[in-house]
Amino acid sequence: MTSYSRLSDRVSEIKPSGIRRFFDLASQMENVISLGVGEPDFVTPWNIREESIFSLERGYTAYSANAGLIELREAISHYMETRFAVSYNPDTEILVTVGASEAIDLGMRAILNEGDEVIIVEPTFVSYAPLVTMAGGVPVPVGTSAETNFEVRPADIEAAVTDKTKAIMICYPNNPTGSSISKKCLEDIAAIVRKHNLFVFSDEIYAELAYDKEHVCFATLPGMKEQTIVINGFSKAFAMTGWRVGFALAPPDLLGAMLKIHQYSLMCAPTMAQYGALEALQHGMDDVERMKLSYQQRRNFFVKTAKEIGLPCHHPDGALYAFPSIAHTGFTSEEFAEALLKEERVAVVPGSVFGEGGEGHIRCSYATSLTHLEEALERIGRFLRRLELR
Incomplete structure (x- = not known):
């Protein structure tokens, strides 16, 4: 009898999400305050929920087009043009996905061949490297540090480029650091992209939660629209995490390849959720501003108080996170998070789960009261x- 592994070697080598591990630990304990999961604490605004309910009452329960409701794609096109001054054709350059995570997965599988390298700016969201690996690619981390407010140095990206490099993955405002990327830095990255004919995955899911810097969509930079897959969605800005509606913006050849995979794997995003997303874009921006102001106030409070209690913390530009340093404690980030959860019932995420550059930090979500x-x-x-007395 032929011997074989029951599981894919590629999948077996991928570690489970470190974020979920601490969330699961906290869920089994009483009196825990969780700063762990990056999820808005607001309920989805009522008009969005009502529109989704109304779509069910009208019997809109069939599949949508694979690419998504044309009305929603047209609204996304209008949103991108009026908000970020970049034009996308709703018929050929916009794909509605099951959350932004699916959009990243589709993009990776659409462009990567076995052994292709993707440069990933770290610390960064935990799914990027595994998605590259599952698509047959090789993740290549490029680190950042608190000394530069976690903004990547373009020279470090340039140094990581090889003849196997296919793409660069960026996220701004960033999860887990909350840092954004200046326009000058984005322009320098664009120059590298042009020089080496690379693609860019630009995860801009937190674009509406940029507090201190005007968000610049990467695709608006000269020559970058043809080289960029823009990732966005409704989860964070509109407090719609459980709805699982995201979107990808890309030139027709890339978008067409992504759509092909989407057709066979998921068919379409849930129809009733798409109607909710349509309402969000058409009538939800006032709620976004209200929630954004609240997050900004909480960020200010968290950073100020963290420094007062002896927890060094840079000033996040946006998103929902602070990334304070715990290096002075002598603990690893995982040791610190486990001890804090056990002794004080506060759940945070160890920075090490976001890449090697995250070690010595913890991620704290301030999306709570x-x-x-x-x-x-x-x-x-x-x-x-107590640690000082030990």
């Missing part, structure tokens, strides 16, 4: 004071 943030920081301060 000010009352919970105040209590969490009081507990963290108490924990730090």
